[in-house]
Amino acid sequence: xxxxxxxxxxxxxxxxxxxxxxxxxxxxxxxxxxxxxxxxxxxxxxxxxxxxxxxxxxxxxxxxxxxxxxxxxxxxxxxxxxxxxxxxxxxxxxxxxxxxxxxxxxxxxxxxxxxxxxxxxxxxxxxxxxxxxxxxxxxxxxxxxxxxxxxxxxxxxxxxxxxxxxxxxxxxxxxxxxxxxxxxxxxxxxxxxxxxxxxxxxxxxxxxxxxxxxxxxxxxxxxxxxxxxxxxxxxxxxxxxxxxxxxxxxxxxxxxxxxxxxxxxxxxxxxxxx
Numbered sequence: 001x002x003x004x005x006x007x008x009x010x011x012x013x014x015x016x017x018x019x020x021x022x023x024x025x026x027x028x029x030x031x032x033x034x035x036x037x038x039x040x041x042x043x044x045x046x047x048x049x050x051x052x053x054x055x056x057x058x059x060x061x062x063x064x065x066x067x068x069x070x071x072x073x074x075x076x077x078x079x080x081x082x083x084x085x086x087x088x089x090x091x092x093x094x095x096x097x098x099x100x101x102x103x104x105x106x107x108x109x110x111x112x113x114x115x116x117x118x119x120x121x122x123x124x125x126x127x128x129x130x131x132x133x134x135x136x137x138x139x140x141x142x143x144x145x146x147x148x149x150x151x152x153x154x155x156x157x158x159x160x161x162x163x164x165x166x167x168x169x170x171x172x173x174x175x176x177x178x179x180x181x182x183x184x185x186x187x188x189x190x191x192x193x194x195x196x197x198x199x200x201x202x203x204x205x206x207x208x209x210x211x212x213x214x215x216x217x218x219x220x221x222x223x224x225x226x227x228x229x230x231x232x233x234x235x236x237x238x239x240x241x242x243x244x245x246x247x248x249x250x251x252x253x254x255x256x257x258x259x260x261x262x263x264x265x266x267x268x269x270x271x272x273x274x
C-alpha cells in the first residue's frame with residue numbers, strides 16, 4: 001500500500017504536509033489494497049440486508065467501520081450488531097445512548113433499525129461510504145508514521161463540522177469530549193490535564209468553556225469554524241505534543257512519571273480551572 005510521505009514533524013511539518021495532501025491522497029486511493037477493498041464493498045454491500053449480514057463479512061465491515069473512523073472496533077461484532085439493529089430514531093436506541101457520536105452516525109447511515117430500513121441497496125449509498133473510507137483510510141496510513149498528524153487531520157474535519165452544526169454550545173463540547181481523537185487535540189490546544197476526565201461531565205464542559213474563552217476569545221465551539229482559530233488550536237496542540245515528546249526523552253523522565261500521584265493530578269486540575 002502507498003505510504004504517505006511526511007517530511008518533518010510538528011506544526012510546520014503538518015502545514016507542509018497539508019500542501020501535498022491532495023496529491024498524496026490520490027496516489028493512496030490508487031493503491032491496490034484500497035482499490036480491492038472499495039471494489040469489494042461496492043459489489044457486495046447491496047447484499048447486506050441485515051446487521052447480521054454486515055458483521056458476518058469482515059471485508060465489508062472493514063470499509064463500513066473505517067468510513068466512520070471506527071476501524072479499530074472491528075472485533076466487537078456483537079456490539080456493532082446491537083448498535084445497527086437499534087437504529088437512531090428512538091431516543092433510547094443503543095447508538096443514541098453512546099457518548100461517542102460516531103456510532104450514531106454509523107447506525108444512522110446504514111439505517112437498519114430505522115423505519116426506512118436498510119440503506120445499503122439505495123443509489124449512491126455505496127459510493128458515499130467508499131468516499132468516506134478513502135479519506136479515513138488515508139488518515140490511518142498517515143497515523144502509522146505520525147499519529148499527531150492523523151489526530152490533526154481528523155480534528156480539522158470533525159471539529160469544524162461540530163462547530164457549524166451543534167444545536168447548543170454544551171452539545172458541541174460534549175461531542176468533542178466524547179470522541180477520544182477529538183479530545184486529545186482539544187486537551188493539547190487548551191492545555192487541559194488528562195486527569196480532568198475524572199470530573200463530572202458538566203464540570204468538564206465548564207472548564208473547557210473557560211479555557212476556550214481565554215485561548216480563542218470565545219467560549220463557544222462555533223469559534224472553531226474560523227480557519228484562524230482552527231489553525232491556532234492545531235498549532236497549540238503540536239507545541240504541547242512536541243513538549244511531551246521532549247520531556248519523555250529527557251533523562252530521568254521514567255522516574256518522574258513513576259513518582260506522579262494524586263496530588264500532582266489535583267495540581268493540574270487546579271491550574272486548568274484557574
